[in-house]
Amino acid sequence: MVSNMKKISEGSTVGVKNVLKSAGIKPTYERLRILKYLEENNNHPTVNMIYDEVVKDIPTISKTTVYNSLNLFVEKDLVLPLVITGTEVRYDRNTKPHHHFLCEKCGKIYDIDIECPYFKKGYVDGYKIKELHGYFKGICKECLKIK
Amino acid sequence: MVSNMKKISEGSTVGVKNVLKSAGIKPTYERLRILKYLEENNNHPTVNMIYDEVVKDIPTISKTTVYNSLNLFVEKDLVLPLVITGTEVRYDRNTKPHHHFLCEKCGKIYDIDIECPYFKKGYVDGYKIKELHGYFKGICKECLKIK
């Protein structure tokens, strides 16, 4: 088993609506659709990836609304922003601290379910840890097969 | 002891000149000064931080030259680019894989000398690891004192 992380929700309309309401966010049509995308896709997407899919359902949506919504989700701890490739921010519905793996060949970003003993302790070298950001770069299992 | 990492070089003019030459880089005045800055400061600086200091010695230097030089250093594995704050790239003379700590209060970035067992093995979840990027966010020792 590659990952044993549990899903946050199912991505159903009623599901995401409750998620937004309990976070104190008004569940607008646009926000619901964006959050649904994040729940249905664990691909750590960029703003453009999200926009390109969501605009198929809501042709009038603007990219600014995608930015606004994601910033709001981050503020309310519904979503975790990741900076892995350096060029653009990626968004993760899984806000629990976890590692990632960026494949140099296919560009996919995978979850890596390993533990960091220092993060568990809460301190390193006398410094108080609040967040953990860890990722590997290399070749993923599938691309290794292709050779 | 907070860190037991060894220094790469002393930052002396003859030192950095040899570093550049053995990397196959022509040791121009600008490149020497930029590399010297990196050797004398282990503060993981941004392009602007480097420029602001170097321009005091070389008033005619352009920011493009700082970019060009750093990109060349990265290409020749003399310097490691870090993306930690998300907004701008930082540069590290220490190219050995190591962890970092970003203090939320003072903004300083510290080296953290811990080992990653997965990186040592070379694999996680069947994925081949080539690079390791890990950092913590929190409050550093000094800022904890101030309280």
Add this chain to the structure above:
DNA sequence: TTTCATATTTGAAACCATTACAAATTTATA
């Protein structure tokens, strides 16, 4: 329902780090 205040969305402009590019300058070679 109508009215009015508030929240949200939208599109364009601004911002900012980085890159592209071509002209000017320096350096190396003959």
Add this chain to the structure above:
DNA sequence: TATAAATTTGTAATGGTTTCAAATATGAAA
């Protein structure tokens, strides 16, 4: 010295993100 190659420089372009004000939608009061 003359010529070619490499480097530096300044400006313009690029691209992701934010700012901002106008347009639209929502919700409560009348």
